[in-house]
Amino acid sequence: ASDTEWWKTALIYQIYPRSFKDSNGDGIGDLNGITEKLVYLNQTGVDAIWLSPIYLSPMYDFGYDITDYRKIAPEYGTMDDFKTLMTEARRLGIRVIMDLVPNHTGNESEWFQKSIRREPGYEDYYIWADGIKTEGSNDTKPPSNWVSTFRKSAWEYNSVRGQYYLHKFVIGQPDLNYRSTRVQQEMKDVQKFWLDLGVSGFRVDAINHLYESNPANFGGRYPDEPLSGNPNTNPDDYEYLNHIHTENLNETYEVVYDWRDLLDEYIELQGEYKIMMTEAYADLDSMMRYYGTSTRNGSIPFNFSFLGDITKDSDARHIKTVIDKWMTYMPSGRTANWVNGNHDQSRMANRQGVDRVDAMNMIALLLPGVAITYQGEEIGMTDGEVSWEETKDPQACNTDDPVNYWKKSRDPNRTPFHWDNSTNAGFSTGKTWLPVASNYHKVNLAEQINNTKSHYQFYKDLAAIRKMAAVKYGDVDTRALSETVLVVTRLLPGEQGVLGIVNLSDEDQYVDLTSLRLIPRVIKVRAVGANCDNVKGTLLIKNKIPVNAHCA
Ligand code: TEU
Numbered sequence: 340a341s342d343t344e345w346w347k348t349a350l351i352y353q354i355y356p357r358s359f360k361d362s363n364g365d366g367i368g369d370l371n372g373i374t375e376k377l378v379y380l381n382q383t384g385v386d387a388i389w390l391s392p393i394y395l396s397p398m399y400d401f402g403y404d405i406t407d408y409r410k411i412a413p414e415y416g417t418m419d420d421f422k423t424l425m426t427e428a429r430r431l432g433i434r435v436i437m438d439l440v441p442n443h444t445g446n447e448s449e450w451f452q453k454s455i456r457r458e459p460g461y462e463d464y465y466i467w468a469d470g471i472k473t474e475g476s477n478d479t480k481p482p483s484n485w486v487s488t489f490r491k492s493a494w495e496y497n498s499v500r501g502q503y504y505l506h507k508f509v510i511g512q513p514d515l516n517y518r519s520t521r522v523q524q525e526m527k528d529v530q531k532f533w534l535d536l537g538v539s540g541f542r543v544d545a546i547n548h549l550y551e552s553n554p555a556n557f558g559g560r561y562p563d564e565p566l567s568g569n570p571n572t573n574p575d576d577y578e579y580l581n582h583i584h585t586e587n588l589n590e591t592y593e594v595v596y597d598w599r600d601l602l603d604e605y606i607e608l609q610g611e612y613k614i615m616m617t618e619a620y621a622d623l624d625s626m627m628r629y630y631g632t633s634t635r636n637g638s639i640p641f642n643f644s645f646l647g648d649i650t651k652d653s654d655a656r657h658i659k660t661v662i663d664k665w666m667t668y669m670p671s672g673r674t675a676n677w678v679n680g681n682h683d684q685s686r687m688a689n690r691q692g693v694d695r696v697d698a699m700n701m702i703a704l705l706l707p708g709v710a711i712t713y714q715g716e717e718i719g720m721t722d723g724e725v726s727w728e729e730t731k732d733p734q735a736c737n738t739d740d741p742v743n744y745w746k747k748s749r750d751p752n753r754t755p756f757h758w759d760n761s762t763n764a765g766f767s768t769g770k771t772w773l774p775v776a777s778n779y780h781k782v783n784l785a786e787q788i789n790n791t792k793s794h795y796q797f798y799k800d801l802a803a804i805r806k807m808a809a810v811k812y813g814d815v816d817t818r819a820l821s822e823t824v825l826v827v828t829r830l831l832p833g834e835q836g837v838l839g840i841v842n843l844s845d846e847d848q849y850v851d852l853t854s855l856r857l858i859p860r861v862i863k864v865r866a867v868g869a870n871c872d873n874v875k876g877t878l879l880i881k882n883k884i885p886v887n888a889h890c891a
């Protein structure tokens with residue numbers, strides 16, 4: 340396979356720039372901070388970095404509310420800083436993937452300002468609608484019952500324009516109108532702008548929200564969503580409704596396939612395949628359609644099943660079921676992917692338990708396809724503690740609930756990276772934008788780099804094993820040998836095989852490998868017990884090998 344196939348086996352590292360590394364002491368991570376740490380990422384074995392948004396923005400939703408898709412937020416640096424980052428990344432062989440946020444802009448965007456004033460050409464850039472007249476009053480109701488994912492009506496009245504606009508997220512994130520061909524073209528131009536700067540593709544934000552049912556088919560009105568019937572919700576909650584009119588519409592898929600074609604033009608232009616990964620929390624069928632059809636190529640839809648379906652209580656058989664589900668549903672010839680965390684979800688140490696961090700990293704890195712690691716998961720960071728007073732995430736602030744806000748808050752998984760034991764974990768010399776998690780003296784990179792039994796060393800070792808031909812191109816076999824032992828085997832004829840063994844129990848296990856028909860065969864083995872890597876090396880497997888529950 341040539342280098343144009345890099346994306347099929349990429350190890351992608353998600354950077355949340357605000358919390359990665361601050362280079363100038365203002366307490367906010369920035370581009371020069373990322374550039375400083377590229378050597379670290381290279382040594383770790385990362386193939387590509389995906390940068391959460393770095394564009395000009397008022398930061399209501401920390402960059403997912405974009406003012407100008409072609410400008411860098413001053414707190415993150417300048418376009419020159421970005422170009423320096425690109426040059427250094429290229430020198431080290433690290434690809435750069437940008438976050439594309441097509442569903443909405445920020446309300447400070449020039450497009451939105453022009454649309455409010457109905458400037459010619461911009462009238463229909465956003466989803467504008469009249470309110471519904473109420474009997475005996477001059478007031479109007481929002482055009483439909485739609486709810487924002489961040490709670491309450493998804494419609495906001497604008498008195499200058501005299502109409503409501505749609506916002507699936509915060510009020511400052513107006514939804515773009517993809518029924519406008521001009522909007523369609525704008526978003527292609529944005530992609531070309533970054534591709535021409537040499538980026539290797541996009542992670543596409545909130546793709547499921549791109550289209551809403553066309554009022555032309557509903558008597559000129561936006562149709563109400565049916566109620567979900569979930570008794571644990573109230574009309575302000577997103578979960579109160581079934582989103583049949585506002586998520587994963589047919590038109591959305593067509594746009595994704597068109598973007599794939601656009602990216603494919605760059606194979607010839609730049610000699611590189613450009614990756615597209617789409618973000619949608621959706622049912623499996625809706626998800627798989629993003630991959631494409633028999634005649635059209637699509638994206639790699641993020642596989643969030645490890646985040647949603649694997650918990651502290653999952654046994655080996657359940658984990659195998661979760662893995663198999665994606666592999667069997669995925670259309671043939673497409674590329675799998677495994678997401679072990681992101682800036683929206685609780686960290687692995689909290690979700691699956693600190694003693695399963697190595698196991699989850701190993702599973703994701705040994706399975707076929709793309710593996711995506713969120714910054715800090717390679718050292719087993721935990722969610723930080725963020726009080727109501729310190730809370731910044733709009734999803735938490737919008738609860739208006741100083742007691743239960745934490746259930747919705749994404750701040751704990753966005754606290755600064757733990758580089759070392761020094762002030763602010765070596766992230767910044769200034770007051771940090773979110774508090775640093777209190778356990779950084781114990782959990783930090785500097786300590787783990789010198790400790791061969793650490794999460795980091797285990798991760799780095801696996802990233803290297805991932806480069807072996809058997810893991811890149813070999814067959815996969817996943818087995819639950821019992822409720823507590825999971826085995827992932829990768830074999831390629833004529834190449835050294837790889838065997839990953841997970842012991843989920845608190846007790847030592849003797850794993851009988853005769854059933855795997857690997858004997859006698861020289862194979863690289865990595866095994867993980869409760870919290871350590873305890874069988875290491877290349878073994879000639881005879882029959883049984885011990886997998887300890889705890890580090891010696
Ligand atoms: O997230 C899309 C999304 O569906 C979120 O509402 C997600 O379900 C929620 O955050 C889970 O807690 C993307 C981005 O990843 C997120 O950070 C942005 O806030 C959102 O889009 C709007 O751009």
Ligand code: CA
Nearest residue numbers: 361363367369
């Ligand atoms: Ca800074």
